[in-house]
Amino acid sequence: MSRFLSERFRSARPYVPGEQPQGGQRYIKLNTNESPFPPSPRVTAAITAEEVEKLRLYSDPDARPLTAAIARRYGVDGRQVFVGNGSDEVLAFAFLAFGSGGKAFRFPALSYGFYPVFARLFGVEFEAVPLREDFTIDPADYIGCGKNVVIANPNAPTGLALGRRTIGEIARSNPDSVVLVDEAYVDFGGESAVPLLGEHDNLLIVQTFSKSRSLAGMRVGFALGSPGLIGDLQQMKFSFNPYNLDRLAILAGTAAMEDEAYFCACTEKVCATRRRVTGALRALGFTVLESKANFVFAKPAGISGEALFTALRARGVLTRRWDEPLIRDYLRISIGSDEEMDAFLQKTAEILREAGA
């Protein structure tokens, strides 16, 4: 830290991303919930030499073909769509727009680690509410709470989901607050709140191309909401970085959104593999939460979470673990390809056997 850093950022605690190994050893990478499948072939086809030549020109600040494709896919008006450089940017603009120097945010204490980071960065007051003992969110903590609400649904890193009716109740009972639903994982079996958009002008739904559309490296995310809320996000963006999506991201995102068949095939495959892995881990004695996401959150029996995490890493398998009181013995394991998950299960069984677990 230099002596020049502003006083208010000196105690900042930035988000810590999962490890992205570079070169060297080849890992089975089950630590950041990426898709095991490549992007749609239409994405490759869209990025032509001609489009690369056009990189000398700025991108469209309204990202038009992409917003139109998203609006068509979700049956909403173009004015109800905001696109960002990954959904992290969309979330950042939402915290800035609706909380900075204003209303407090409330979100679960165990959820996406970026929420408190954004809140501190932008000077947003927040309340982190503990989950119930079984890791579920208690809707009563949010119904009529009078605060801005952020709920990841399905939640991270548990994979547990709330039903659409509950989200509707939270939105209805907080008419003067923004209810932001982060649906990063909704395509793997959750119930999206998109059909509720017409009923609630305070509902903001955030989704990403990083997980279910295999474009984590392209950085494309979006929000759906009332034209008023979307306009507020636009105001943040045009005060910060009008060209927030580059030309290739707009092309890739559009192509991915338009390939519904490929999207369905990939998400169905991940769900089938998740069911199989859940069963196999339970057979090995693990406690496995009922995930509606592209990962499972699981606790081994007879060995600590840390020991299993370390032993898997030594055998070339990366998973994610947090050294925090309630979850230190859990690993979050992304759902990879069938081959990757077979290797993971085999190595896990070996480690348990060697530990005498």
Ligand SMILES: *Cc1c(COP(=O)(O)O)cnc(C)c1O
């Ligand atoms: C992965 C993830 C995001 C961020 O996704 P990007 O679009 O890659 O920025 C947001 N929210 C949750 C809950 C996530 O797991």
